[in-house]
Amino acid sequence: MPLPPGHPFPIEKYRALREQLLAEGVVVPAEVALSEPAPVSWLEQAHDPSWVARALAGGLAREEERRLGLPWSPAMVTRARAAVFGTVEAAFAALEHGVAGNLAGGTHHAFFDRGEGYCLFNDHAVAIARLRAAGHAARPFIVDLDVHQGNGTAALFAGDPTVFTLSFHARANYPLRKERSRLDVELEDGSGDATFLGLLDHHLEPALDRHAPDFVLYQAGVDAHEHDRLGRLRLSHAGLAARDARVFAACEARGLPVVVTLGGGYGRPLESTIEAHAQVFRAARAARDRRPAAC
Ligand SMILES: [Zn+2]
Numbered sequence: 434m435p436l437p438p439g440h441p442f443p444i445e446k447y448r449a450l451r452e453q454l455l456a457e458g459v460v461v462p463a464e465v466a467l468s469e470p471a472p473v474s475w476l477e478q479a480h481d482p483s484w485v486a487r488a489l490a491g492g493l494a495r496e497e498e499r500r501l502g503l504p505w506s507p508a509m510v511t512r513a514r515a516a517v518f519g520t521v522e523a524a525f526a527a528l529e530h531g532v533a534g535n536l537a538g539g540t541h542h543a544f545f546d547r548g549e550g551y552c553l554f555n556d557h558a559v560a561i562a563r564l565r566a567a568g569h570a571a572r573p574f575i576v577d578l579d580v581h582q583g584n585g586t587a588a589l590f591a592g593d594p595t596v597f598t599l600s601f602h603a604r605a606n607y608p609l610r611k612e613r614s615r616l617d618v619e620l621e622d623g624s625g626d627a628t629f630l631g632l633l634d635h636h637l638e639p640a641l642d643r644h645a646p647d648f649v650l651y652q653a654g655v656d657a658h659e660h661d662r663l664g665r666l667r668l669s670h671a672g673l674a675a676r677d678a679r680v681f682a683a684c685e686a687r688g689l690p691v692v693v694t695l696g697g698g699y700g701r702p703l704e705s706t707i708e709a710h711a712q713v714f715r716a717a718r719a720a721r722d723r724r725p726a727a728c
Contacts, residue, residue, distance in 0.1 A: 531724035539696030541583035579654025626672030654696025655709035
């Protein structure tokens with residue numbers, strides 16, 4: 434998608450991540466499927482149809498485009514729809530294989546009738562709608578460990594007790610006006626590995642056991658990393674790896690299918706972000722390989 438020079442959105446990380454995972458053999462080419470634009474009817478299962486229509490047609494007000502943070506273009510919309518499609522496809526693959534992921538997505542700042550924070554449509558919400566239309570995910574559980582609150586996701590499911598939304602995020606970071614997830618865990622700027630992992634140990638498994646989910650969606654943003662320009666937490670690569678290992682192990686111990694999506698990562702250098710995202714998918718690969726083979 435076209436971006437003005439110097440725009441902070443790290444568009445180049447997506448291709449770089451895919452190439453690195455293939456080069457390392459974390460995934461083989463046959464396991465990587467090209468996404469396509471999600472049908473409008475899918476988007477309308479989670480979003481206000483009038484918002485979908487305006488977003489597709491370029492009818493955003495200047496203020497809406499400013500909040501979104503991306504200049505409107507047909508390619509921007511196609512890309513947003515493809516990110517949704519990838520998460521939906523990966524969610525169904527997770528039903529079959531136990532673990533699957535989207536090398537994009539995690540668009541947790543998109544609300545029912547508006548987008549913000551680089552997120553036009555909410556991929557997790559559309560994936561849940563699609564799973565449910567097929568008779569799955571009666572009690573989904575969203576683990577959102579991006580450094581920013583999953584505010585759109587929280588608002589979308591605020592009235593639905595069958596969906597558990599867990600968000601770990603930095604208290605003082607964007608979005609300044611927080612929504613209410615089912616469980617919000619707020620961290621102070623500068624929190625490091627030990628604090629983050631201690632809170633994860635304290636909250637994740639008890640929340641899973643309380644909700645008794647049948648499907649997990651993991652927003653594995655890596656902007657909590659110490660080299661991130663936006664995150665301001667101080668997680669190391671080892672800390673993020675320990676985080677991911679805990680999430681996949683908790684799902685594995687309960688026999689829960691899990692779909693993982695990218696989320697934020699704005700490192701300087703960008704290589705540290707790509708490495709952090711790659712680590713998420715190495716952990717996903719290992720978790721996938723521990724599951725019984727699908728027949
Ligand atoms: Zn983020």
